[in-house]
Amino acid sequence: MRVLSGIQPTGRPHWGNYFGAIAQYIDLQREHDGFYFIADLHALTTIRDADTLRQNTLDAALDLLALGLDPSRATLFVQSAVPEVTELTWLLMTGTPMGLLERCHAYKEKKAKGLLADAGLFTYPVLMAADILAYDSQLVPVGQDQVQHIEVCRDIAGSFNHQFGDTFVLPKAQTLAHGAKVPGTDGQKMSKSYDNTLPLFGNVKAIRKQIMRIVTDSRPMEDPKEPEDDHLFQLYRLFVGAAETEAMAATYRRGGFGYGEIKKAVAEASESFFADARERRSDLEQNLDHVHATLADGARRAREVAGQVVGRAKAACGLTSA
Numbered sequence: 001m002r003v004l005s006g007i008q009p010t011g012r013p014h015w016g017n018y019f020g021a022i023a024q025y026i027d028l029q030r031e032h033d034g035f036y037f038i039a040d041l042h043a044l045t046t047i048r049d050a051d052t053l054r055q056n057t058l059d060a061a062l063d064l065l066a067l068g069l070d071p072s073r074a075t076l077f078v079q080s081a082v083p084e085v086t087e088l089t090w091l092l093m094t095g096t097p098m099g100l101l102e103r104c105h106a107y108k109e110k111k112a113k114g115l116l117a118d119a120g121l122f123t124y125p126v127l128m129a130a131d132i133l134a135y136d137s138q139l140v141p142v143g144q145d146q147v148q149h150i151e152v153c154r155d156i157a158g159s160f161n162h163q164f165g166d167t168f169v170l171p172k173a174q175t176l177a178h179g180a181k182v183p184g185t186d187g188q189k190m191s192k193s194y195d196n197t198l199p200l201f202g203n204v205k206a207i208r209k210q211i212m213r214i215v216t217d218s219r220p221m222e223d224p225k226e227p228e229d230d231h232l233f234q235l236y237r238l239f240v241g242a243a244e245t246e247a248m249a250a251t252y253r254r255g256g257f258g259y260g261e262i263k264k265a266v267a268e269a270s271e272s273f274f275a276d277a278r279e280r281r282s283d284l285e286q287n288l289d290h291v292h293a294t295l296a297d298g299a300r301r302a303r304e305v306a307g308q309v310v311g312r313a314k315a316a317c318g319l320t321s322a
């Protein structure tokens with residue numbers, strides 16, 4: 001089964017990105033034909049500096065490869081390196097109802113806040129549909145907040161198929177399991193929007209300081225506490241096995257501990273968990289030619305598939321001979 005997902009290069013990934021999505025992408029590549037792209041075209045709706053976008057795109061590639069995306073198992077490429085996708089976007093745009101796009105969350109939310117919404121944001125779901133349809137994707141792992149976009153993609157593809165005959169594979173969404181369960185430093189869901197993230201990579205001492213500043217409640221140290229209600233416990237169990245998780249839970253229920261020791265345990269567990277990835281990323285930074293070659297090879301493979309799909313779509317609607 002072909003699996004597809006894209007990651008926007010709008011900033012460095014954090015723990016929520018990894019446990020909410022990236023870890024599951026890595027797992028899916030072991031059993032499926034994975035196509036994973038760095039969505040630099042989508043990032044243009046928010047990033048207006050060329051050097052920043054280039055660096056963010058490279059960093060995203062380094063991060064994904066360091067975290068375990070395997071180019072021998074999955075196809076990794078930069079979105080803009082496959083021009084067939086933007087061509088397909090126009091084919092889809094001509095048959096996409098305005099009302100369908102007006103109902104999409106991102107556009108509605110921005111308008112509701114009285115903010116200016118450009119044509120890129122308005123038509124964003126059509127480009128996303130092209131991303132999916134261009135590779136005959138069958139399964140798209142997404143967070144709950146992105147399910148609507150897969151439904152829009154299916155609507156757009158279904159309308160095209162109805163008008164011009166069976167052309168596109170209709171994808172299915174696979175809702176990612178853990179995206180809402182990674183708390184940030186303030187206890188809310190970890191998100192760049194809340195400025196409460198903990199980075200995957202960076203200076204280890206600086207990250208540890210962030211962990212030690214995580215907000216906690218003011219209950220006395222001697223009081224027993226329910227572990228499931230505490231965001232430090234929720235973070236800790238992301239990095240350890242069942243035995244360590246149960247031991248920590250027993251500590252909470254027994255009471256008589258300080259949050260400082262829990263924060264230290266979270267820091268040590270996270271540092272150990274990401275140690276190999278940090279080392280791989282450091283090695284990759286010293287071999288950027290390999291990284292660029294990997295992306296180029298991925299783009300070549302992606303274009304082979306997208307070219308066939310776009311050719312099929314153009315023939316169906318009369319832009320080329322059948």
